[in-house]
Amino acid sequence: MRNLSARWLAGTLTVLATSASSFAAPARQSHIPFPNLSVGLVKSATRGGSGLGKLSPQLHNLYEQVTRPKTRTYFTPAQLRERFGAESLGTQPHVLIAIRLEHGSSIDGNPLGDDVSVLRSSQTVVYARTTVASLRALCADSRVAGIDGVKPAAFPVRGETAVARIRPHIPTRGGDDISAFDHAGLTGKGVIVGIVDSGVDWKHKDLRNADGSTRILDLWDTTDDSWATSKGTIGSEPPLKDKSGAPIGTLYTKEQIDAALNGTGTVNSVDNFGHGTACAGTAAGNGLATGNGEPSGQYVGVAPEADLVIVKAGEDGASPIATLGTAFIVDTASKLGEPCIISHSFGSHDSGHNGTDAEDELLDDLAGPGKPGVVLCAAAGNEGREALHARARFGPAVDGQADVVAEAIELFVQTKTELDVYVNHADDWGIGIQGLDKFFIDANGKPDVFYVTSDGKNVKGLMDKPAKLPADFGAYFDTVQVQPSEDNKEDQIFIPLPPGHYMLYALGTGKDVPDGVADFYLPLPEDATFGYGADKQFMVCTPGDAANVITAGAYYFRHNWQNLNGQTTTYNLPDGDLCTYSNPGYRRDGTVKPEIAAPASFTISSLATGSKIGKDASGALDKTIVTADGVHIAWSGTSAASPYLAGVIALMLQKNPTLDEDQVRKILETTAKSDSFTGATPNPSWGYGKIDPAAAIAAVDAETPAATQ
Numbered sequence: 001m002r003n004l005s006a007r008w009l010a011g012t013l014t015v016l017a018t019s020a021s022s023f024a025a026p027a028r029q030s031h032i033p034f035p036n037l038s039v040g041l042v043k044s045a046t047r048g049g050s051g052l053g054k055l056s057p058q059l060h061n062l063y064e065q066v067t068r069p070k071t072r073t074y075f076t077p078a079q080l081r082e083r084f085g086a087e088s089l090g091t092q093p094h095v096l097i098a099i100r101l102e103h104g105s106s107i108d109g110n111p112l113g114d115d116v117s118v119l120r121s122s123q124t125v126v127y128a129r130t131t132v133a134s135l136r137a138l139c140a141d142s143r144v145a146g147i148d149g150v151k152p153a154a155f156p157v158r159g160e161t162a163v164a165r166i167r168p169h170i171p172t173r174g175g176d177d178i179s180a181f182d183h184a185g186l187t188g189k190g191v192i193v194g195i196v197d198s199g200v201d202w203k204h205k206d207l208r209n210a211d212g213s214t215r216i217l218d219l220w221d222t223t224d225d226s227w228a229t230s231k232g233t234i235g236s237e238p239p240l241k242d243k244s245g246a247p248i249g250t251l252y253t254k255e256q257i258d259a260a261l262n263g264t265g266t267v268n269s270v271d272n273f274g275h276g277t278a279c280a281g282t283a284a285g286n287g288l289a290t291g292n293g294e295p296s297g298q299y300v301g302v303a304p305e306a307d308l309v310i311v312k313a314g315e316d317g318a319s320p321i322a323t324l325g326t327a328f329i330v331d332t333a334s335k336l337g338e339p340c341i342i343s344h345s346f347g348s349h350d351s352g353h354n355g356t357d358a359e360d361e362l363l364d365d366l367a368g369p370g371k372p373g374v375v376l377c378a379a380a381g382n383e384g385r386e387a388l389h390a391r392a393r394f395g396p397a398v399d400g401q402a403d404v405v406a407e408a409i410e411l412f413v414q415t416k417t418e419l420d421v422y423v424n425h426a427d428d429w430g431i432g433i434q435g436l437d438k439f440f441i442d443a444n445g446k447p448d449v450f451y452v453t454s455d456g457k458n459v460k461g462l463m464d465k466p467a468k469l470p471a472d473f474g475a476y477f478d479t480v481q482v483q484p485s486e487d488n489k490e491d492q493i494f495i496p497l498p499p500g501h502y503m504l505y506a507l508g509t510g511k512d513v514p515d516g517v518a519d520f521y522l523p524l525p526e527d528a529t530f531g532y533g534a535d536k537q538f539m540v541c542t543p544g545d546a547a548n549v550i551t552a553g554a555y556y557f558r559h560n561w562q563n564l565n566g567q568t569t570t571y572n573l574p575d576g577d578l579c580t581y582s583n584p585g586y587r588r589d590g591t592v593k594p595e596i597a598a599p600a601s602f603t604i605s606s607l608a609t610g611s612k613i614g615k616d617a618s619g620a621l622d623k624t625i626v627t628a629d630g631v632h633i634a635w636s637g638t639s640a641a642s643p644y645l646a647g648v649i650a651l652m653l654q655k656n657p658t659l660d661e662d663q664v665r666k667i668l669e670t671t672a673k674s675d676s677f678t679g680a681t682p683n684p685s686w687g688y689g690k691i692d693p694a695a696a697i698a699a700v701d702a703e704t705p706a707a708t709q
Helices: 057-067 077-084 132-139 254-261 275-284 322-336 358-366 473-479 638-655 661-671 693-699
Strands: 012-017 028-033 041-044 094-101 117-121 125-131 144-149 165-168 192-197 216-221 250-253 307-312 340-344 374-379 389-393 409-413 417-424 429-435 449-454 458-463 467-469 481-484 490-497 500-508 517-521 528-530 550-556 560-562 567-570 596-601 603-606 632-635
Touching (some): 041 473, 057 077, 057 094, 057 132, 057 490, 216 254, 216 322, 250 254, 275 603, 275 632, 275 638, 322 340, 322 358, 322 374, 374 638, 417 429, 449 490, 596 603, 596 638, 638 693, 661 693
Parallel strands (some): 192 340, 340 374, 550 596
Antiparallel strands (some): 012 028, 041 458, 117 125, 389 517, 409 528, 417 490, 417 517, 429 500, 603 632
16 A cells, blocks of 8 residues: 655745736746645545445535535536536435446346436446435445436537628638538438437428428427326327336427428427537438528538437537437337437536546447447537646656656636546545635635645545635535546546636655646536646547547538628638637547547538527527528537538448448548648547548448448
8 A cells, every 4th residue: 555654855846826817827936835644634535435435526516415505515506507407406306327336236126216217227337317315325225336427418509719701792612511522322311310409490491301291200309398298199208207107308200290390280399599400400401491582402411311310408408318318319210220320419528538427338338339320429529729628747756756746737717616637546646726816725815725635545635734715624625526437547536616716736645656647627617717737638528538429520611601681701711720619639548539520610501490599699680690591500610510420421321221330430530531731640639630421431331241249
């Protein structure tokens, strides 16, 4: 066992700091002492112990806040929605969880508890919905190894930072529409394109056949309670119910949608955001919709004859049920005997960015080598311009080691948030946080330092000197969670922080530092930002970091279009270059993510009637982004790149329905294009390069059987 009281280098550490209002490189110096590791609070961080030891840190703190609301307030109402999909705590809030079972354990014939509704299970993981109050009893079940929350995710739509110019109508460039490549006669016919998103405008003519009938085979709206409230007279029974028998949403079949289109039935599902409709149109719109005297067929998706299965997973973001919606589409395709490609244009940074979250594990179970006709793709995310990640490298605490303490990282917190840190479990590690203005300060209001350290068995927390804030250090340290990963290879550290200005340090606390790398993440980047020391890598979000999901970055390909005002909207953007918002990889374990980059800014796709995506900040229709026909919209983001990729894969599956995810991935990688923008590939920004749809289709051998494990 390693010794936390190993001899430290003498002296003090000179660090850089700055005023809370400055975002420039720090200039003012202060001195931070090495911590005396023989003192401080000690708590166990051993997974699987009694009480709440099996809960993920976030679920642990949620349980504490629910059961002790007067003394524990870890999450704001907005964070409850963003991290758990809960509108409020109430008395019995429900959460979607992933229960990892001990090796050889089973729930067959022996339920997990009266309040636990099992929604789906694999050999090792059970996905269930339960009350927060039931989590303690689950922890006491000997079959349970660990419990993680299945998290919501945002639909990552971000506007361009460049300023659009509006000109009198000029001819727009030709050859830049998303379907302008050799399809080799393929249209996606006989292939299911699945969209898990904000729903769909099922009336939109881009998503209907020439005779007016719908191309949507099934629409599961997880937010629509019409089936229950109408007592089964509207829609159909949804694919999931909780233990009480209460249905989760409403399912609408093709026949029911057609009846509604003909005025003889009712479909209450609405895409209020418009994000899902734009995704569906990009992947599979047929361009039949038009207006204002404009010709039809101007804006055609990549696979215009593919079938559609849609899951509405939320309004402005995907609820935790989103990944179970993916499973529903896979099951539907299997029943119908069609191959499927499912696109996910949402993401979350509330993860380890290495493909180990519960959402990643479920998707990896649905697709992969030896699973023919099922392919999943996802957006890399749109936070490429944000400072949500930082990396520090430190050495062991031994004589002559000059970097026992890593270089400083600056952090600004605007709204109460959480700092997540990932370090090698085998390291003698410490994390130091110096408060510069409001928190972690001494009685005189001067900077103080909080340390959390581990020797692989015990976790210690201490302050450099008595603190004014936090006033009760013991109570604060109880909110800090440290937990080994499932494979015991890394420690995950979760540190709540109030608004303020901080400097962060990673340090070696003993002689055993085989790795010496600490990755800092802000899971809620809208609440905080790194300053000096931010690192733009390892930022692909979940579920794009899942191993068996093909992930798309984004590049510029269209800079002007005729808008609804009869003018031309134009951007001064470098066509062919990477979009500045596109999240860089790789994954933290070195896996190449994103694998491919696809055209995104600006894609013209189907506009859902009255939806948020087509409006400006005042709520009025934004005629600069709506096209001249009034029924299409110019949009951007890796959200647009993912359904483009899905459309290309649909064409590949039409040519060979037995392809599995691994085969599709390899074809896309080997046929990808490199140019002066991409540079040498693979690389963290472009993956293997720009997608080459015609080359990928040509590389598909219609006679090649799927690989077997």
